[in-house]
Amino acid sequence: MKTNILFSIxxxxxxxxxxxxxxxxxxxxxxxxxxxxIIIDDGxxxxxxxxxxxxxxxxxxxxxxxxxxxxxxxxxxxxxRMSKGDYICTVDGDDWVEDELLQFLYDNLSKxxxxxxxxxYFTHMSDKCGKVTVVEDYYKxxxxxxxxxxxxxxxxxxxxxxxxxxxxxxxxxFEYSQYEIDTYEKNRIIFNTDLYxxxxxxxxxxxxxxxxxxxIHYRVHPGTMSNSNxxxxxxxVNVFDTIEFVLACMLNRGKLTPEREKMAYYECMRQxxxxxxxxxxxxxxGRKYRSIVAEHSFYGRFIGxxxxxxxxxYCRNRxxxxxxxxxxxxxxxMMIGGERNET
Numbered sequence: 001m002k003t004n005i006l007f008s009i010x011x012x013x014x015x016x017x018x019x020x021x022x023x024x025x026x027x028x029x030x031x032x033x034x035x036x037x038i039i040i041d042d043g044x045x046x047x048x049x050x051x052x053x054x055x056x057x058x059x060x061x062x063x064x065x066x067x068x069x070x071x072x073x074x075x076x077x078x079x080x081r082m083s084k085g086d087y088i089c090t091v092d093g094d095d096w097v098e099d100e101l102l103q104f105l106y107d108n109l110s111k112x113x114x115x116x117x118x119x120x121y122f123t124h125m126s127d128k129c130g131k132v133t134v135v136e137d138y139y140k141x142x143x144x145x146x147x148x149x150x151x152x153x154x155x156x157x158x159x160x161x162x163x164x165x166x167x168x169x170x171x172x173x174f175e176y177s178q179y180e181i182d183t184y185e186k187n188r189i190i191f192n193t194d195l196y197x198x199x200x201x202x203x204x205x206x207x208x209x210x211x212x213x214x215x216i217h218y219r220v221h222p223g224t225m226s227n228s229n230x231x232x233x234x235x236x237v238n239v240f241d242t243i244e245f246v247l248a249c250m251l252n253r254g255k256l257t258p259e260r261e262k263m264a265y266y267e268c269m270r271q272x273x274x275x276x277x278x279x280x281x282x283x284x285x286g287r288k289y290r291s292i293v294a295e296h297s298f299y300g301r302f303i304g305x306x307x308x309x310x311x312x313x314y315c316r317n318r319x320x321x322x323x324x325x326x327x328x329x330x331x332x333x334m335m336i337g338g339e340r341n342e343t
Contacts, residue, residue: 007089
């Protein structure tokens with residue numbers, strides 16, 4: 001039986017002065033007290049840094065690191081390297097956790113030495129709150145149960161369940177290939193940062209505890225809609241970077257199968273598809289898929305002659321955003337098997 005487990009809680013923070021007090025207070029209020037809180041202030045320009053420092057002065061379990069703005073992924077990686085815990089959890093600076101979170105984790109880890117524990121969350125948008133039941137919906141269970149690491153990998157590939165919060169990771173899982181380290185250091189990652197840091201850990205795991213219990217609160221506000229104003233081509237390129245990373249991560253660990261490769265292409269492209277669809281509708285004044293293909297026959301033939309992979313390679317090398325967006329849109333439509341009309 002494990003005793004006296006130390007939990008490291010990573011809290012990435014950037015300009016969340018209006019919210020961060022709630023998150024820090026929720027950690028301080030934990031019923032289980034053996035924890036350290038590592039706050040990474042990622043170059044905040046508001047009062048975030050000052051608020052964090054004040055808490056650190058009052059509680060020596062709280063560590064604050066101030067850095068120039070380098071992005072959430074680099075900050076999270078830095079915190080993970082300096083952490084001392086047996087297990088690592090994450091809560092974003094504008095979110096908060098239930099006071100029983102660490103006690104729940106401790107009780108279950110004392111019974112069985114699993115690599116990851118996953119739990120559900122609540123979303124808060126304006127004055128509305130609702131529990132997300134992605135675990136319950138996928139596994140058709142509403143309790144605590146154990147699955148193999150490969151099952152969680154498949155779950156992540158088809159559900160976008162790849163946030164670093166809502167999960168507790170054993171420290172020994174934090175082993176990255178040189179390719180993954182180089183990817184982090186290049187810091188070219190715009191989207192899907194959670195996936196970049198979580199997928200290797202999932203691939204390294206053997207046994208996972210899944211729980212339908214809601215233990216973290218995710219706040220949706222204008223500041224969470226990051227990267228929405230980036231240019232369309234940058235977003236497309238990042239989708240392709242993500243696909244390459246996911247495939248390499250699974251290949252390096254012997255986890256890549258034809259079915260998982262297909263799932264990776266589908267899921268990574270699906271996340272960006274609504275933006276591509278909206279762009280196409282704007283560019284072509286809302287005309288439907290068939291009309292676009294008919295009017296731009298070159299692109300229609302291109303999709304017909306080549307595979308989705310080849311379309312992706314072509315899009316990635318383009319310097320203009322419009323053709324790439326259109327091809328991306330059509331390629332995804334081909335992947336999901338449809339020329340179904342869209343209104």
